[in-house]
Amino acid sequence: MFVKISHLYAENFPQLTAPFRPIWGPKASILLVDDKLAAQLNLSPDEILAALQSDDVAEKTVAMLYAGHQFGQFNPRMGDGRAALLGEVSGQNGMMFDLHLKGSGATPYARGGDGKAGLGPVLREFLMARAMAALDVPTTGSLAVIETGEQIWRDVPQPGPVPGAILVRSAASHLxxxxxxxxxxxxxxxxxxxxxxxxxxxxxxxxxxxxxxxxxxxxxxxxxxxxxxxxxxxxxxxxxxxxxxxxxxxxxxxxxxxxxxxxxxxxxxxxxxxxxxxxxxxxxxxxxxxxxxxxxxxxxxxxxxxxxxxxxxxxxxxxxxxxxxxxxxxxxxxxxxxxxxxxxxxxxxxxxxxxxxxxxxxxxxxxxxxxxxxxxxxxxxxxxxxxxxxxxxxxxxxxxxxxxxxxxxxxxxxxxxxxxxxxxxxxxxxxxxxNHHVEAAINAYIYKGDDGPFKALYAALSNPFEQREEWDIFDxxxxxxxxxxxxxxxx
Known part of the structure; x- marks a missing residue:
């Protein structure tokens, strides 16, 4: 039985949203899951992808519309260009959390972008969100990293194709x-x-x-x-x-x-x-x-x-x-x-x-x-x-x-x-x-197919106050x- 996903924001504020059906890629599969966050959200790690890809959720997924000052200049119409609100779930403490995608394709607010994300930035956010939570900083959470099975083109920091990925994140809200x-x-x-x-x-x-x-x-x-x-x-x-x-x-x-x-x-x-x-x-x-x-x-x-x-x-x-x-x-x-x-x-x-x-x-x-x-x-x-x-x-x-x-x-x-x-x-x-440890771990993961450094760093940053000899290198x-x-x- 999948967790119940409601759509309170989309139903209450349709004028602040645009319908959007996520693009999961040709071979979408779960790469990483934050087990602590999954438990907090009452989600089984084995069921996350199937739950999020259900037709009921896809039909009610929306891109959120908002404005913003970017480096001091006002942009009156921005919105989620490569992100989408799947809906809300009730966590273990009864608190409502958003479920949100990042990198699932171009929304109506994409402003010319492809709406997709490379694996590197997604791994970075997955790592950073866990590190900040472990440091007791209020933060959006990174629930899962999904491989899409496609290559996308990016020109920074170096031009070339990179593996595509989607980040599943949560928050008290994305308002x-x-x-x-x-x-x-x-x-x-x-x-x-x-x-x-x-x-x-x-x-x-x-x-x-x-x-x-x-x-x-x-x-x-x-x-x-x-x-x-x-x-x-x-x-x-x-x-x-x-x-x-x-x-x-x-x-x-x-x-x-x-x-x-x-x-x-x-x-x-x-x-x-x-x-x-x-x-x-x-x-x-x-x-x-x-x-x-x-x-x-x-x-x-x-x-x-x-x-x-x-x-x-x-x-x-x-x-x-x-x-x-x-x-x-x-x-x-x-x-x-x-x-x-x-x-x-x-x-x-x-x-x-x-x-x-x-x-x-x-x-x-x-x-x-x-x-x-x-x-x-x-x-x-x-x-x-x-x-x-x-x-x-x-x-x-x-x-x-x-x-x-x-x-x-x-x-x-x-x-x-x-x-x-x-x-x-x-x-x-x-x-x-x-920064140097984060980049080294991500590069090893993407370019060498070695997930060991990333998983070791993830474990170390999940316990930032704990002394362990095998984690000394990350200090x-x-x-x-x-x-x-x-x-x-x-x-």
């Missing part, structure tokens, strides 16, 4: 800021109000957070996005393409195209091949989050208040809380990374001083924080001098000045060192999806003077 923006272009306030009510109910948001539903939605989305982006920053994650159509209303990370993780700490880090001006650099992400939220507010002004100026004032009143929300979330996460738990007024300055030091000396972000607790509070105390020299070279005076201030601040904590070390270990992963940063890493969206 985005761009959905609200598109409805605003329609000038249909009744539809906009109904859509907002749907989002509030779908995600169990506080509908009474403000005087009307639009402000309540803005407040809820703002809180979730502030927490999400602070989490990205705490693990060195760079999304790479924070367009408004890639900002979910649920507060989940979506679209692992040109994303990457920091090796050395550098706020100006950009990995995406198409972000030539650094709009979505690591250090820009909090500000872009606020900018995107302002675009959400603009799209809802007509139902915030009949008077435009009054509506703007009310929206700005809500948005004025974003910086404080983000700063508090950021401070709490980074404070845990250095073993501080009782909030003191100067903690933010202490953290910023450390990050300035890391940037100056091009210190590896993940490695530094993973070593900090064991070196100064744990079993590796004898290695403190080697740790300092290895990260900061000859500039030890500045490091020791910060370390002494950190020690003095830690002395004010009521928690003992054993408990502090335990929390630090849970705040600082041993490994992240390092290592790239060699010094390695060429800059570039990521591509894979379309």
């Amino acid at each position: 985005r800021v761009g959905h609200v923006q598109y409805i605003a272009t329609m000038g249909d306030d009744a539809l906009l109000s109904r859509f907002i009510e749907y989002v509030l109910n779908r995600h169990n948001m506080r509908a009474d957070a403000h005087e009307n539903m639009a402000l309540s939605l803005l407040q809820n989305v703002m809180e979730r996005q502030a927490a999400l982006i602070a989490k990205w920053m705490s693990i060195g994650f760079v999304h790479g393409v924070m367009n408004t159509d890639n900002m979910t209303l649920s507060g989940e990370t979506i679209d692992y195209g040109p994303c990457a993780f920091l090796d050395e700490y550098n706020p100006a880090s950009v990995f995406s091949s198409i972000d030539r001006r650094g709009r979505y650099a690591y250090g820009q992400q909090p500000a872009i989050g606020g900018w995107n939220l302002a675009r959400l507010a603009e799209a809802m002004l007509s139902i915030i208040d009949d008077n435009v100026e009054t509506a703007i004032e009310k929206a700005q009143s809500v948005l004025s809380g974003y910086t404080a929300l983000y700063d508090a979330a950021w401070r709490d996460l980074f404070a845990q990374k250095i073993g501080l738990f009782e909030v003191h007024k100067d903690d933010g300055d202490l953290i910023k001083e450390l990050l300035t030091l890391l940037a100056k000396h091009r210190v590896d972000f993940t490695q530094f924080f993973a070593e900090l607790g064991p070196i100064f509070l744990g079993e590796k105390k004898r290695d403190a001098d080697n740790f300092a020299a290895g990260h900061f070279g000859m500039d030890l005076a500045v490091w020791y000045e910060w370390k002494n201030a950190w020690q003095s601040r830690r002395d004010l904590e009521s928690m003992d060192e054993i408990r502090i070390l335990d929390v630090m270990r849970r705040a600082n992963p041993l490994r992240i999806a390092r 290592a940063p790239p060699q010094m003077n390695s060429p800059p890493f570039q990521s591509f969206c894979g379309t």
Whole structure:
């Protein structure tokens, strides 16, 4: 008995969809399944493909229509060009999840593309989604990778045919800021109000957070996005393409195209091949989050208040809380990374001083924080001098000045060192999806037919806080003077 797939979004908002029948390819077969996610969604891995290919599901599959700001420029009509919403399923906890395809052919919104996906980008998103979930980051999930049995042409990073693939993903929903923006272009306030009510109910948001539903939605989305982006920053994650159509209303990370993780700490880090001006650099992400939220507010002004100026004032009143929300979330996460738990007024300055030091000396972000607790509070105390020299070279005076201030601040904590070390270990992963390891594993899979490195990396990234000798290789940063890493969206 296949899991029941409903079609609530498609039935409620037909004007925001286009019918679409997925193209599975000549020899569609399951290549990989995220067993944890399948269990969460009450799906049997053996039945996934047959369930998704059923005629009933295919006849009700839709491409979602939305707008979006792409690198600051508004595109009033975008939508799922190579993606499709199969429907919704009820998970183990009773929560509703979307089932979504990526790479299943050109939809009416494909804008000239073939709507298909190469195996490389699909493997990358499958890996990244699991890595982010294991790091406790709200994220869309990658349920399965499906081989299509055909070759498709791509010109980046190198021109040539590549194996075709489809990603099956899930999410609390795939509703985005761009959905609200598109409805605003329609000038249909009744539809906009109904859509907002749907989002509030779908995600169990506080509908009474403000005087009307639009402000309540803005407040809820703002809180979730502030927490999400602070989490990205705490693990060195760079999304790479924070367009408004890639900002979910649920507060989940979506679209692992040109994303990457920091090796050395550098706020100006950009990995995406198409972000030539650094709009979505690591250090820009909090500000872009606020900018995107302002675009959400603009799209809802007509139902915030009949008077435009009054509506703007009310929206700005809500948005004025974003910086404080983000700063508090950021401070709490980074404070845990250095073993501080009782909030003191100067903690933010202490953290910023450390990050300035890391940037100056091009210190590896993940490695530094993973070593900090064991070196100064744990079993590796004898290695403190080697740790300092290895990260900061000859500039030890500045490091020791910060370390002494950190020690003095830690002395004010009521928690003992054993408990502090335990929390630090849970705040600082041993490994992240390092770009060179991800690329090597994917290339071995595609070009050598060797799935061993990919499966080993997948297992290691599924357990980022666990020490195992066979996973040590994935903890290592790239060699010094390695060429800059570039990521591509894979379309």
